[in-house]
Amino acid sequence: xxxxxxxxxxxxxxxxxxxxxxxxxxxxxxxxxxxxxxxxxxxxxxxxxxxxxxxxxxxxxxxxxxxxxxxxxxxxxxxxxxxxxxxxxxxxxxxxxxxxxxxxxxxxxxxxxxxx
Amino acid sequence: xxxxxxxxxxxxxxxxxxxxxxxxxxxxxxxxxxxxxxxxxxxxxxxxxxxxxxxxxxxxxxxxxxxxxxxxxxxxxxxxxxxxxxxxxxxxxxxxxxxxxxxxxxxxxxxxxxxxx
Numbered sequence: 001x002x003x004x005x006x007x008x009x010x011x012x013x014x015x016x017x018x019x020x021x022x023x024x025x026x027x028x029x030x031x032x033x034x035x036x037x038x039x040x041x042x043x044x045x046x047x048x049x050x051x052x053x054x055x056x057x058x059x060x061x062x063x064x065x066x067x068x069x070x071x072x073x074x075x076x077x078x079x080x081x082x083x084x085x086x087x088x089x090x091x092x093x094x095x096x097x098x099x100x101x102x103x104x105x106x107x108x109x110x111x112x113x114x115x116x
Numbered sequence: 117x118x119x120x121x122x123x124x125x126x127x128x129x130x131x132x133x134x135x136x137x138x139x140x141x142x143x144x145x146x147x148x149x150x151x152x153x154x155x156x157x158x159x160x161x162x163x164x165x166x167x168x169x170x171x172x173x174x175x176x177x178x179x180x181x182x183x184x185x186x187x188x189x190x191x192x193x194x195x196x197x198x199x200x201x202x203x204x205x206x207x208x209x210x211x212x213x214x215x216x217x218x219x220x221x222x223x224x225x226x227x228x229x230x231x232x233x
Contacts, residue, residue: 004159033221042225043160043206056220091159102148102167105221107159 002026004108006092012114013082021077021111025094032075033105034067037089046090049075082115089113118143118211122224129197130232137192137227139207148210149190150221151181155203163205166190177201197231204228 005024013019025032034046045059049069060066064082069075079086089112093105119142129135141147148167152160164175171183181192192205207224 035223043223045220045222048220093160102165104150104162104165105160106162107152109157109159 004092004094004106006090006108006111008111009109010112010114012116015084015115016081018078018080019082019113021079021090021092021113023075023077023092023094023108025073025075025092026106027073029094029096029106030072031095031097031103031105032069033093033095034075034077035091035093036061037091037110038087043091046077079113082113084115087113087115118147118209118220118222120207120209120222120224122205122207122227124227125225126228126230128230128232131199132196135194135197135201135229135231137205137207137229139190139192139224140188141190141207141209142188143209143211145211147190149181149183150208150210151175151179151190151192152206152208152223153177153203154206154226160206163192197229199231199233202229202231 007022032049036044047067048056051072052069064080067077089110091110093107095103095105097103121140150165151163153163154160163179164173166173166183174180179194181190183190204226206226208221210221
């Protein structure tokens with residue numbers, strides 16, 4: 001595909017359940033990012049991958065959140081024991097090179113997570 | 117710490133009129149500045165960026181932005197607005213890389229642009 005893809009597009013889950021969100025970056029992009037977008041809150045940085053390693057996990061809001069990236073490509077964001085405050089749109093982005101470079105990030109369409 | 121401010125939650129403009137969406141930033145060192153647009157139920161799309169050089173940057177869909185170092189601003193502009201420009205606009209800044217070769221991209225809270233027919 002030409003762009004960043006994310007699945008599922010929508011996810012409704014019950015409080016306390018675990019969820020997995022998937023991101024498939026643009027081929028050849030070595031940097032991958034996860035953000036959370038809540039209504040009226042802008043974009044909240046969660047985690048950054050360079051290849052398969054995560055130099056910056058500082059944005060993960062709690063230890064219920066984790067992410068991995070395998071083969072330098074697909075990434076999965078996992079939220080354990082979901083809470084209602086986890087409801088948001090989760091956006092994935094990818095870019096060439098390192099995050100310290102001048103490259104723009106390309107975003108996927110997002111996964112809308114609703115915790116009931 | 118770096119930060120971005122978009123002082124207007126919403127900007128209203130009539131079609132055909134010029135538009136400006138404001139952005140100011142705070143960062144140590146020379147900034148890298150970006151504008152993104154988000155249409156309803158879509159991800160963010162890159163519009164333009166300032167890295168170095170000419171202070172006036174031209175981007176997609178007829179948008180441009182002017183980097184003003186003394187005012188630490190990077191306002192987004194378009195000479196003639198279209199109804200289809202109605203969307204949520206985000207400004208973002210990245211500071212110089214740390215020794216790790218990495219620096220974060222910080223986004224503003226977004227400005228909703230509404231263009232009326």
